[in-house]
Amino acid sequence: MKMNHVGIMVADMDKAVEFYTKALGLEVVMGNTQVIEERETAIGRMCIAVFGEGFQGFNIAHLITSDGIGVELFAMKEHQPRHIVDFTRLGIFHFCLQTDDFDEVIARTSQFGGKVRMDIMRYHPEDDSKQAKMVYLEDPFGNLFELYSHSYAETYASNYE
Numbered sequence: 001m002k003m004n005h006v007g008i009m010v011a012d013m014d015k016a017v018e019f020y021t022k023a024l025g026l027e028v029v030m031g032n033t034q035v036i037e038e039r040e041t042a043i044g045r046m047c048i049a050v051f052g053e054g055f056q057g058f059n060i061a062h063l064i065t066s067d068g069i070g071v072e073l074f075a076m077k078e079h080q081p082r083h084i085v086d087f088t089r090l091g092i093f094h095f096c097l098q099t100d101d102f103d104e105v106i107a108r109t110s111q112f113g114g115k116v117r118m119d120i121m122r123y124h125p126e127d128d129s130k131q132a133k134m135v136y137l138e139d140p141f142g143n144l145f146e147l148y149s150h151s152y153a154e155t156y157a158s159n160y161e
Contacts, residue, residue: 005070
């Protein structure tokens with residue numbers, strides 16, 4: 001099994017594309033594109049199945065990480081105000097990115113309208129040979145994401161050197 005992409009709801013597509021490309025370094029595969037409710041195409045029928053009748057249309061952009069994972073940004077015409085994270089709700093509540101440019105990505109996150117949600121944390125502060133760091137951040141629309149300085153295996157494996 002491989003991760004292919006993640007879909008993220010945003011309120012302003014231009015601001016979202018700017019944030020995800022300039023703050024986080026993703027690349028645009030397909031720029032801001034309008035999708036309307038229609039039944040003539042497979043995509044149109046799929047959108048009705050997913051979003052329901054009368055979804056009013058949306059804009060979508062497709063971005064990609066340096067390791068090939070897709071990020072779909074959705075800006076619905078009828079969007080909700082910024083959400084408050086409800087940790088009682090089941091489902092995905094964040095995604096995680098990894099970078100070699102940890103401190104600079106954190107700075108750019110704030111510069112482009114995101115938030116730093118916590119102090120930077122080391123997973124193994126008692127072991128100077130393990131330098132894995134993490135932080136929770138937020139995009140300009142309230143979507144949580146985590147930032148890692150090291151790979152998943154380096155961060156969690158007890159025997160990883």
